[in-house]
Amino acid sequence: MKHSxxxxxxxxxxxxxxxxxxxxxxxxxxxSLIKIAEMKLDKLKKSGxxxxxxxxxxxxxxAINDANAAIKAGKEKKALLIISIGMAYxxxxxxxxxxxxxxxxxxxxxxxxxxxxxxxx
Amino acid sequence: MRIINAVLFxxxxxxxxxxxxxxxxxxxxxxxxxxxMSDLEYNFELKKFIPHDFYAEAVISLRKAGLAMExxxxxxxxxxxxxxxxxxxxxxVVALVRKTRETLTKLEIDHLKKQKSKKTKKSTANEIIxxxxxxxxxxxxxxxxxxxxxxxxxxxxxxxxxxxxxKLVKVLEKFKKSxxxxxxxxxxxxxxxxxxxxxxxxxxFLAESGIDEERISTVGAGNHEAMDTAVGFRRVxxxxxxxxxIDQP
Numbered sequence: 001m002k003h004s005x006x007x008x009x010x011x012x013x014x015x016x017x018x019x020x021x022x023x024x025x026x027x028x029x030x031x032s033l034i035k036i037a038e039m040k041l042d043k044l045k046k047s048g049x050x051x052x053x054x055x056x057x058x059x060x061x062x063a064i065n066d067a068n069a070a071i072k073a074g075k076e077k078k079a080l081l082i083i084s085i086g087m088a089y090x091x092x093x094x095x096x097x098x099x100x101x102x103x104x105x106x107x108x109x110x111x112x113x114x115x116x117x118x119x120x121x
Numbered sequence: 122m123r124i125i126n127a128v129l130f131x132x133x134x135x136x137x138x139x140x141x142x143x144x145x146x147x148x149x150x151x152x153x154x155x156x157x158m159s160d161l162e163y164n165f166e167l168k169k170f171i172p173h174d175f176y177a178e179a180v181i182s183l184r185k186a187g188l189a190m191e192x193x194x195x196x197x198x199x200x201x202x203x204x205x206x207x208x209x210x211x212x213x214v215v216a217l218v219r220k221t222r223e224t225l226t227k228l229e230i231d232h233l234k235k236q237k238s239k240k241t242k243k244s245t246a247n248e249i250i251x252x253x254x255x256x257x258x259x260x261x262x263x264x265x266x267x268x269x270x271x272x273x274x275x276x277x278x279x280x281x282x283x284x285x286x287x288k289l290v291k292v293l294e295k296f297k298k299s300x301x302x303x304x305x306x307x308x309x310x311x312x313x314x315x316x317x318x319x320x321x322x323x324x325x326f327l328a329e330s331g332i333d334e335e336r337i338s339t340v341g342a343g344n345h346e347a348m349d350t351a352v353g354f355r356r357v358x359x360x361x362x363x364x365x366x367i368d369q370p
Binding site for chain 1 (some may be wrong): 196197199200203204207208210211214215217218221222224225228229232331
């Protein structure tokens with residue numbers, strides 16, 4: 001009779017430990033996301049993106065700080081959502097960089113054609 | 122006991138605004154997202170350049186935010202609203218990139234066409250004959266039916282139209298004292314504004330090709346003047362260009 005309770009107890013123990021185990025995994029996952037965001041941000045700053053995307057960089061920095069604070073407070077879900085919003089700004093920075101390249105190319109072509117026109121006249 | 126209950130009730134009521142902080146923030150964020158989306162949708166200059174994949178993502182985020190608000194899940198509503206804002210902004214920037222790239226391509230094509238027409242011009246002997254100008258009194262005249270020079274359904278010049286106008290540009294460049302009068306005509310109705318716009322479009326083209334705008338005048342003649350065609354006088358959608366002052370030294 002005593003032996004029949006053992007498997008039930010084991011299953012109960014596993015279930016009790018599960019939230020703790022999964023919780024730890026999630027925290028690590030979010031921390032690694034924050035690390036990736038920090039690395040990307042450093043790269044952006046080094047490439048001189050602050051000249052055209054200062055607003056976005058400020059928002060990403062705030063998101064990283066807020067996510068770190070939320071993790072310390074034990075609010076994992078909030079941290080994950082905040083860092084996801086921060087990560088979305090990287091796409092916008094890339095698009096902005098592309099826009100500046102395209103505008104520069106357009107201006108250069110215009111200047112080149114105008115100079116050619118003037119020299120012909 | 123009753124007193125304790127009453128105190129607890131008051132504490133809970135006063136704590137209400139503290140819990141509603143997320144709701145206010147989420148509502149504001151959602152409103153900003155909706156405004157940005159409507160700004161993008163009503164930006165008719167950018168509409169044809171909007172990338173559909175980016176736009177779809179932004180719309181989905183906005184809808185998710187709306188649903189979360191309905192379920193009073195304010196944290197998720199805030200998250201989806203923020204994502205919708207970023208995605209709408211990214212969509213706008215990508216649309217601007219596409220617009221700039223198209224302008225660049227058009228500029229390059231125009232330049233190549235002008236180069237081509239200049240080459241053909243060099244091989245000609247007499248600009249007036251080349252441009253098919255006919256002398257009438259002291260002026261030279263040419264008539265272009267709309268269907269010959271415009272792409273059908275649009276007011277964009279076709280290849281023949283551009284070539285013909287470049288030939289006129291050559292004449293105007295050679296005879297610097299000459300002046301041009303461009304008249305737009307319509308077929309069915311007396312559309313003065315419409316015909317004037319047509320004439321202005323040709324003036325703009327000539328001006329962009331290097332002709333001084335002060336030498337060019339435009340008129341919207343409506344449907345008052347018929348044209349002498351092979352089957353008698355008919356009202357035709359057309360552009361008439363009259364160049365005077367060619368004979369002046």
